[in-house]
Amino acid sequence: MVIISDATEEDLGEIYRIELESFDNPYPLSLLKAYLYLASVYVVAKENGQVVGYAIGIIQHRVRGHVVSIATAQGYRKKGIGSALLRSLEEAYKQRGCTYSYLEVRVDNEEAIRFYRKNGYLVTYTRKNYYGRGKHAFVMVKPLINKNLE
Numbered sequence: 165m166v167i168i169s170d171a172t173e174e175d176l177g178e179i180y181r182i183e184l185e186s187f188d189n190p191y192p193l194s195l196l197k198a199y200l201y202l203a204s205v206y207v208v209a210k211e212n213g214q215v216v217g218y219a220i221g222i223i224q225h226r227v228r229g230h231v232v233s234i235a236t237a238q239g240y241r242k243k244g245i246g247s248a249l250l251r252s253l254e255e256a257y258k259q260r261g262c263t264y265s266y267l268e269v270r271v272d273n274e275e276a277i278r279f280y281r282k283n284g285y286l287v288t289y290t291r292k293n294y295y296g297r298g299k300h301a302f303v304m305v306k307p308l309i310n311k312n313l314e
């Protein structure tokens with residue numbers, strides 16, 4: 165069974181391992197640690213006590229949630245863990261009054277684009293050179309239905 169909980173310093177080593185195997189340009193451990201204090205939401209997915217995924221979100225201007233980073237450990241993908249992590253961010257955004265969630269994704273990261281689409285995100289525009297020269301990003305957005313506003 166996979167359990168989602170708030171990330172702690174003790175999880176950082178395993179989060180970093182997932183980061184290294186998931187991204188060409190991984191965040192340094194120091195940044196992953198700094199987000200423990202800077203992020204609005206920082207969650208891990210654990211199976212039998214082992215970290216198998218993580219997600220970081222920041223609420224901006226009280227209206228929108230930014231998905232800063234999300235990754236599932238190789239070997240645990242396509243089991244719904246990423247979606248559960250994303251839902252945790254979105255729930256936190258909604259509880260704090262956000263009306264939408266958004267993120268940047270590399271235009272050639274087809275796996276992630278499919279994952280976000282499946283979770284209700286739509287490509288809205290392209291940010292040229294977002295990840296460096298010639299490395300463009302799609303900005304994907306999902307409106308959040310806020311129960312407080314219904």
Ligand SMILES: CC(C)(COP(=O)(O)OP(=O)(O)OC[C@H]1O[C@@H](n2cnc3c(N)ncnc32)[C@H](O)[C@@H]1OP(=O)(O)O)[C@@H](O)C(=O)NCCC(=O)NCCS
Binds near residue numbers: 186240247279
């Ligand atoms: C993107 C990522 C977080 C998805 O995590 P996950 O735990 O595999 O996601 P889920 O199991 O919840 O996938 C949900 C849906 O996304 C889509 N999806 C996910 N991985 C996919 C793949 N490799 N190929 C095609 N579709 C995929 C599928 O529609 C899937 O639903 P299905 O299993 O019912 O077909 C994971 O692939 C990952 O860590 N990638 C490397 C890091 C990364 O690129 N992060 C995003 C940066 S913007």
